[in-house]
Amino acid sequence: MLATLRRIVQEVNAARDLEQALTIIVTRVKQAIKVDVCTVYLFDPAQDAYILMATDGLNPESIGRVSLARGEGLVSVVGETEEPLNLDDAPIHPRYRFIAETGEVYYHGFLGVPIIHHRRVMGVLVARQYDKRRFHDDEVAFLLTIAAQLSGAIALAAASGGIRGFAADQEGVESRPIVGLPGAPGIGFGAAVVIYPPADLSAIPDRQISDVEGEVAVFQAALEAARGDIRALEHRMGDSLTAEDHALFNAYTLMLSSPSLENQTIERIRAGNWAAGALRDTIAEHTRVFDLMEDAYLRERAEDVRDVGRRILARLENTPRDERKYPERAVLVGDEITASMLAEVPLDRLAGVVTVRGSGSSHVAILARSLGIPAVVGLSELPVGRIDGRELIVDGDSGTLFISPSAKVREEYLLLAREEERLAAGLAELRDLPAITPDGIHIPLYANAGLLSDINPSLHQGAEGIGLYRTEFPFMIRNRFPSEEEQRQIYRQVLEAYAPLPVTVRTLDVGGDKMLSYFPIHEENPFLGWRGIRITLDHPEIFSVQLRAILRASIGLGNLRLLLPMISDVGEVDQALRIVRRVHQELCGQGEAVTMPEIGIMIEVPSAIYQIDSLAPRVDFLSIGTNDLTQYMLAVDRNNARVASLYDSLHPAVLRAMMQVVVTAQRCGRAVGVCGEMAGDPASAILLLGMGVSNLSASVTSLPRVKWVIHNFSIGRARDILDEVLALEDTRSIRRHLDGILQQAGLGSLVRAGR
Numbered sequence: 001m002l003a004t005l006r007r008i009v010q011e012v013n014a015a016r017d018l019e020q021a022l023t024i025i026v027t028r029v030k031q032a033i034k035v036d037v038c039t040v041y042l043f044d045p046a047q048d049a050y051i052l053m054a055t056d057g058l059n060p061e062s063i064g065r066v067s068l069a070r071g072e073g074l075v076s077v078v079g080e081t082e083e084p085l086n087l088d089d090a091p092i093h094p095r096y097r098f099i100a101e102t103g104e105v106y107y108h109g110f111l112g113v114p115i116i117h118h119r120r121v122m123g124v125l126v127a128r129q130y131d132k133r134r135f136h137d138d139e140v141a142f143l144l145t146i147a148a149q150l151s152g153a154i155a156l157a158a159a160s161g162g163i164r165g166f167a168a169d170q171e172g173v174e175s176r177p178i179v180g181l182p183g184a185p186g187i188g189f190g191a192a193v194v195i196y197p198p199a200d201l202s203a204i205p206d207r208q209i210s211d212v213e214g215e216v217a218v219f220q221a222a223l224e225a226a227r228g229d230i231r232a233l234e235h236r237m238g239d240s241l242t243a244e245d246h247a248l249f250n251a252y253t254l255m256l257s258s259p260s261l262e263n264q265t266i267e268r269i270r271a272g273n274w275a276a277g278a279l280r281d282t283i284a285e286h287t288r289v290f291d292l293m294e295d296a297y298l299r300e301r302a303e304d305v306r307d308v309g310r311r312i313l314a315r316l317e318n319t320p321r322d323e324r325k326y327p328e329r330a331v332l333v334g335d336e337i338t339a340s341m342l343a344e345v346p347l348d349r350l351a352g353v354v355t356v357r358g359s360g361s362s363h364v365a366i367l368a369r370s371l372g373i374p375a376v377v378g379l380s381e382l383p384v385g386r387i388d389g390r391e392l393i394v395d396g397d398s399g400t401l402f403i404s405p406s407a408k409v410r411e412e413y414l415l416l417a418r419e420e421e422r423l424a425a426g427l428a429e430l431r432d433l434p435a436i437t438p439d440g441i442h443i444p445l446y447a448n449a450g451l452l453s454d455i456n457p458s459l460h461q462g463a464e465g466i467g468l469y470r471t472e473f474p475f476m477i478r479n480r481f482p483s484e485e486e487q488r489q490i491y492r493q494v495l496e497a498y499a500p501l502p503v504t505v506r507t508l509d510v511g512g513d514k515m516l517s518y519f520p521i522h523e524e525n526p527f528l529g530w531r532g533i534r535i536t537l538d539h540p541e542i543f544s545v546q547l548r549a550i551l552r553a554s555i556g557l558g559n560l561r562l563l564l565p566m567i568s569d570v571g572e573v574d575q576a577l578r579i580v581r582r583v584h585q586e587l588c589g590q591g592e593a594v595t596m597p598e599i600g601i602m603i604e605v606p607s608a609i610y611q612i613d614s615l616a617p618r619v620d621f622l623s624i625g626t627n628d629l630t631q632y633m634l635a636v637d638r639n640n641a642r643v644a645s646l647y648d649s650l651h652p653a654v655l656r657a658m659m660q661v662v663v664t665a666q667r668c669g670r671a672v673g674v675c676g677e678m679a680g681d682p683a684s685a686i687l688l689l690g691m692g693v694s695n696l697s698a699s700v701t702s703l704p705r706v707k708w709v710i711h712n713f714s715i716g717r718a719r720d721i722l723d724e725v726l727a728l729e730d731t732r733s734i735r736r737h738l739d740g741i742l743q744q745a746g747l748g749s750l751v752r753a754g755r
Helices: 002-012 020-031 073-081 137-159 210-241 247-256 258-271 273-290 301-316 338-341 363-371 408-427 451-460 486-499 531-538 540-553 570-589 611-619 624-636 653-667 682-691 700-712 715-726 731-744
Strands: 036-042 049-056 067-069 084-086 109-117 118-127 180-186 187-194 330-334 350-355 374-375 391-395 400-403 447-448 466-469 501-507 560-564 598-603 623-626 671-675 695-698
Touching: 002 137, 002 682, 020 036, 020 049, 020 118, 020 137, 049 073, 049 118, 073 109, 073 118, 073 350, 109 137, 109 486, 118 137, 180 350, 180 363, 187 350, 187 408, 210 258, 210 273, 210 301, 210 447, 247 731, 258 273, 258 623, 258 653, 330 338, 330 391, 338 363, 350 363, 363 374, 363 671, 374 391, 391 408, 391 570, 447 671, 466 486, 466 671, 466 695, 486 501, 486 540, 531 540, 531 570, 540 560, 540 570, 560 570, 570 598, 570 611, 611 623, 611 653, 623 624, 623 653, 624 653, 653 671, 653 682, 653 731, 682 695, 682 700, 682 715, 682 731, 695 700
Parallel strands: 187 330, 330 350, 350 374, 447 466, 447 695, 466 501, 501 560, 560 598, 598 623, 623 671, 671 695
Antiparallel strands: 036 049, 036 118, 049 067, 084 109, 109 118, 180 374, 187 391, 391 400
16 A cells, blocks of 8 residues: 555656646545545635545546535535544435436445645545445545645645636636745735756766866866856846945855865866866755754855856856846746846846745845845745746735735735835835834834845844844855954944944854854754854853954944853853953953943743843843744744744743743843844734833844834833733734734734735
């Protein structure tokens, strides 16, 4: 049975469309368990009925024409109970329904199993026997496994215009979105333009060479040509980008100029492999480091490295440039889209960006936000190969995509787009105003950043400082630890850009699954491993060099705040503070005019919550990292599409944990800020005001909306709302309650579809 199952799965995966997949399933299942009839009914929400979509044994002309209304027949029983129904004499069941138009007779043996995708019943797979027959447990398990394999394909069809598949004309069918992650805010309308990488590194074989030096010269020429391509793309973007935004392309240039990339590839060529094979292995070695990282921001850098490799390979292969013409409103779609791919599209024709992989930390998402182009990323169920040229609606605020939307959905989103324009105009008026509540309380709004390209958008959106600056990237793009002076120059640029506004610099957060190629770490469970403050405390020589660079970068500016990540124990804080004070004293002794900054800790590990009364007195401030705290509190990987619906910082347990942190810290006289997605959510911002947090730090695109909330809710009103929310028991009720409050306050335009 297992071998049969494997063969069926292979055939289904190779099917050209859903119709063929269903036909394969009913035919193979009928043969495998030797039944008279096998059928698939799919649930159509538009008709509120189960539609016969495939059969082997009944009249094929009934496919698509026969239906069972919700609550009708044994098929509905399976859908209602969401479990198998195994009957040896089906006609005696009170819910049995005889359907003459299918050409059926009174089949007695009946086995139906639900087809479920993400907790939603998509349909029912049925096997039937003329004679009385009770199906064996292994046969039931076999059908359940087949149904589970089928569920994803059906979900894709439903999301793309109804259960009748990927037909071009689906105007009469209610559209259902494919849900991913927000990449860049806004609503985009346009035609899908599917982009594929120009060269495939994984397909390159090993090949022996005789002229080593000639092959080295070929590689170096391709490398230089790739550098020229990036410079040309950057020039093409022209005035659309600020000087700081060009840092995205500088990152590409830096990788192309990296001695490690060039030298390692040449070493492999000299070892006997041709240039393409040597390049393949070098890129694989570099990307492996990034792919294993937990931090989404750093993990996204792997695709940048792969893109660099593809561009060099394209030059090695003399691959011609893609001269395709783009429609007036093009939505760029791909498995992975890089910033350089996006740069190849005329900006006046670019309406949106959609990717199967990636997160809001990917370079293409960062660039899309800077350019004001809506983007949805992480659409793991997107049928990329089937949607080229199809009409799309990109909802970058909620992270959803509509394929061939119905007229009703299109009309709703056109209305939302007009509301967005009015909202943007209103928010622009608030940009230069401080975030002050109606009762006069100032709540500073800070921006999260990690690249120099993040800085300029932060200033344009009215950020009052940087609430979280990640320091990992300079460590990731080198084949060694960056020197003290290299680090100092980078940190100085950030601190100078915001002076005298505060900049909170988080110390190095690598280790565990965020490995450096030159500092390998092997662990069975990297999510709970050697990382963050743990590794820097175990290697004070690394920690001290970074601290020296940070402190020296702040000389004469006075806007530095130091933040320690992943604190889980008071001993970690004590040891870190001793090292900071020692480094400060050493620099002063060397004549450096450094000042001791405020020092804070991130609260993102549950153990820290229950030690706040001991932790808070030791530092100057606390910063709650809601992304990791929510992930650890709920045991949900926020980047896993299968459990993404369970990840929500408005979970009652998360809110109560945060309340405990804020109340205890305030009792100790310490300020508490919040960084992460929660700080950028207008509905959540109301609760954070009520809790009494001192400041909020979020992505720059979120700042104007949060500022609007602060301008409209007094602290007293926010506290009352917090009390109401804490009495609720589930996330959905909390979200619904907060959305209703925003509507009542006349801020309904902040409540976006799908949120």
